[in-house]
Structure formats: C-alpha cells, structure tokens
Amino acid sequence: MTEGNFTDYVKIHVKSGKGGQGSAHLRREKYIPKGGPDGGDGGRGGHVILKANENMWTLHHLKFKRHFTAGHGGAGGKQTSTGADGEDVYVEVPLGTVVKNTDTNETLKELMEHGEELILAKGGKGGLGNDHFKSSTNQTPRYAQPGMPGEEGNFTLEMKVLADVGLVGFPNAGKSTLLSVVTAAKPKIANYEFTTLKPNLGIVEYRDHRTFVMADIPGIIEGAAEGKGLGHYFLRHIERNSTLLFLIPADADDIKKQYDILLDELKRYNPELLDKQRLVAISKSDMLDEELKNEMKAQLDPQFTKVPYLFISAVAQQGLMELKDKLWEMMNETSVQE
Template identity: 85%
Template sequence: MTEGNFVDYVKIHVSSGKGGKGSAHLRREKYIPKGGPDGGDGGRGGHIILKANSNLWTLYHLKFKRHFKAGHGGAGGKQTSTGADGEDVYIEVPLGTVIRDSKTKNIIVELTEDGEEHIIAKGGKGGLGNDHFKSATRQTPRYAQPGLDGEEVDITLELKILADVGLVGFPNAGKSTLLSVITAAKPKIADYEFTTLKPNLGIVKYRDYQTFVMADIPGIIEGAAEGKGLGHYFLRHIERNSTLLFLIPADAPDIRKQYDILLDELRRYNPEMLDKDRLVAISKSDMLDAELKAEMKAQLDKEFKGIPYLFFSSVAQQGLMELKDTLWAMLNDQKE
C-alpha cells in the first residue's frame, strides 16, 4: 500500500431513513360496505450501520464518499399490511476505528472485533395505521400516524492501528529501514527527517511459519504530546500496539536521554502507554567495533537496569534474528 492510499482520518455525514406513514384505509368489499378500519403500519426507516472488517487496513474507501443516506420506510397498506422497512446502509471500517461525534468530539464507539456492528443513526419508526385506533366508541377512525423522521449526524472516523509491535523513535532512527528488511513492506526511506508521514504496516515472518504484525509510526519529536510536529496525528497509532520497540541509533549523543524523552512524550500523551512491554533496540550498530560495543554495553547495563535492550543493524543484517526471538517471546508472554 502506498503512503498516499493510507487514510486514517475522515469526516462523513450520515442520514437514516424516515419511517413510513400508517394507512387510514377502510375495508370496502362487495357485500361489506362498512367493514371498518384495516390500515396497516408504516415500515421503519433504514439504519446507518458501521461494521468492522478485518480485511480493511485503511479508511481510503471513504475518502471520496462523504455522505450516506439510508432508504425510507414504505407506507402501510390495506388489510393491515405493514409497509416495507427502508434499506439499511452498511459502512465497513478497519479494526481499530474510533467513531466520534464531529461536533462534541465525544467518542461514540470503538470497533475492534471482526464483524462487530454499531447502529450510528437509527431509522425513524413507522406510523401506526388506523386499525390501532378503533374502539367501541370510535369504530371508524379515519386517521393514522405519520412516520418519524430519521437521524442525521456528522461523525469523524479515526483509525488507530492494531499491530503487535509498534516502532517508536526519533525521525531518521532507522525504523523504516528495519521494517523493509524484516517484512515485505516497502516504506519510503531517505536520509532526512520525517520521511515517513503515514504509518506503515508489515508482517514479520518468524520460525515455523509464525507471523506477527509490526507498525512503523512516524518519528516522535520533543513536544509531540502537545501536538508539535505531527503530534497527535500519529501518537494515537501507538495506543493499540501491545509491545513498543524503542529504536535509538548507535551514534546518538546520549542513548538513555533519547529513551527518556520518548518515554516522557508517551506518558504525557497517555499514561497507560507506560504499562506496555518495552524493548530498546540500538540500531546502526554495524558502525561500532567490538571494543566500543563492549564499552557501550557496560554503560547501558548501568543505565537500563530492568529494561531489556539489544544491538542490531538492518543494513548489515546483524542481530535481526535475536530481535525477532526477543519480540516473539515478549508477545507470547503477554498471551499466556
């Protein structure tokens, strides 16, 4: 999927159908000139229904269609026949989609299970026919109820990527390069910051045909939690990753300081982020000779007490299997 086809934010307008009107029909047959009321009820208006689909990865299919309208209910008929219900309209969305009211910004629902449905706009109720209003003192009512109007609402759809591992790091830390090496994903790679402007997903092939999903999130900068840079635009994608892989280049001036800044941005955005499993991966380690790597390990052992870390190089294909093994073990510990 190209970067331009990845759409994770759309606003749409939905209108459910109006209920059908009830019938005020009076029964008239050859030998029954005054048969009384037999008007049927109107059918309900069509619903607008959101449905989660695990085969979708983006909201791109909603990019060019922003208005959805359900069918109106049919009018009631004679012989107490009920009108047809209006046609429901289904809007399919990827797993991990958050639906908000565009005006209040409040979350209406989050769809995370395949096939999960939510009626976002209920169709109007059909009107009652005159058959409902007959009584001993009112034997021929010549009126019926009109159908109720449907609902109109403006909603915002936000996609939060569902992935097993989320890559966290400053711009140009090597996240896209790693994803391109251990998955079949083809992210844009260049030696300048913010090459990645949209999240990229890749499926990592592991031993015995096992797989897990990795997401390359655009780089974080200081102040991202306040919306600087791309800010909240991409931080929301990390919320649903079960394990966070912090990528810090080996040539960083201070590895621990970079890690602390990244962690602080996540904490300020959503403190629950700190409950996720974390692994620190030192990228571009092919630039280190054995002596320098040993010195760095001694230093990191002091600075990262209790926090797992490892060295790897995407370009030199070093330490990639160890990285996969560690991530796989962390993911399966969570399941158990």
C-alpha cells in the first residue's frame, strides 16, 4: 500500500430508493366483467448498505466517489403481483471503520467483522394495492397507496488501523526504519520531521511461521492531543493496538522525559490507551558501546520499574529478535501495566 493511496477519512452522501406505487387495477376478464380489485403492492426501495471487507486496507476507493443512490421500487401490477424491489447499493469498507452521522455527529457503529453490514439509508416502503382496501361496504376501491420516500443523509467514515503493535514516538525516532527492517513494508524514510504522513502497516514474521501486524504512525509532538502537528490526526490508529511500542533514540537528552511526554499525549487524547501493554525500545543503540549501555541501564532501571525496556538498532540489526520475542510475549498476556 503506497502512502498516496492510503485514505482513512471520507464523507459520503447516500440516498435510498423510494417505494413503488401500489396498483389500483380492477379485474376485468371476458366472463368476469366485475371481478373486483386485484392491484398488487409496490416493491420497496433499495437500501444503501455498508459492508465490511477484511481484504481492504484503505478508504481510498471512496475518495472520488462519494454519492450513492439506490434503485426505486417497482409499481404493483394486476393479479395482486408485487412490484420488484429497488436494487440495493453496497459500499465496502475495511475492518475497523467507524461510521458517524455527519448531520447529528452521532457514532452509529464500528464494523469489526468480515461481512458485517450496516444499513445507512433504508429504502421506502412500497404502497399497498387496492386489493387491501376492499370491504363489504367498498367492494371496488379505485385507489392505492403511493410508495414511501427513501432516506437521505451524510455520513463520515473513519478508519482505525487494525494492528497488533503500534509504534509511538517523536518525529525522526527511527520508527519507519524499524518497520522497514522487521517487515516487508517500504515506508518513506528521511532525516527530517514528519516523514511519515500516513500510517504504514507491515507484517512481522516471527518464529514457526507465526506473524503479527505492526503499524507506524506519524510522530507525536507535545500538544498533539490538542491538534498541534500531525499526531492528533493519527492517534485514533493506535486505539486498536493491543501493545504499544515506544521508540526513543539513544541520543535523546532525557529518555524517561521523552517517554513521559509521549505517555501524557496518549492520556490526554484517550486515557484508555494507558491500559495497553507498553514496551520501550531505545533505538539507534549501535552508537553505544557496552560501557555506555551499562551506565544508561544504571540510570534507567530505577526509572522504568513497571515498563520493560531494551536496546535495539534497526540499521545494525541488533536486538531485533529479542524485540520480537518480547512483543509476542506481551501480545499474548492479559495483564495490564500501571
């Protein structure tokens, strides 16, 4: 998936079909001149339906087609025949898509399972034919109901990336480099802030042919939860991760301070994010010798008493298997860190 083809937010307009007109037909045959009413009902209008598809990763296909209109119901016929239902329109979306009514700002549903459906606009009900209105006092009603109008509305679709591990860190912490090394993903990498403008997904191959999904999102800066920088726009993508991997470069002025800032941004955006498993990876550690590592450990051990940390280098490929082992162990734990 290329960066340009990744779309995680779209607004669409939908309109369902109106119901078909009921028939006011009166039965007239050669030997039955006064056969009475035999008008059938109109068919219902078509629905506009969202459908989750596990094979989709983006809302990009909705970027340029945002209006969806279902078919109208057919009119009823003679011999109480019902009109054809209007054609339903299906709009496929990836798993993890949150659906909101744009007009009321109400969150309707989050589609999480393959094949799960949500009717955005119900088709109008077909009108009743005159056969329904006959009675002992009105044996030849010459009227029928018109079909009901369809529904129309505006909806916002927001996609939350479904990944097992979410990478959290400041810009230029080495997240994209790590993803490119441990997965087959090809994120854009450069030595400046906000290289990653869209989330990148990669499948990490683990022991015994097992795999898990890792997502890199744009770097968080202080104030992301209030809308500064790009971080706030992508924070929702880590809501679905079971484990958060904090990446902090070894040359940071204060590793614990950076971790606290990142944690505070997550807390202000959504306190429930702190319920997830957390691991700190100190990146770019190939610039450290053993003596320097031991000095850093002496400083970090009292600071990281409840959150594990380890040293890695994506470029030198140091500590990556240990990182995978730890992530796999944490993903399969149910305990929550403080």
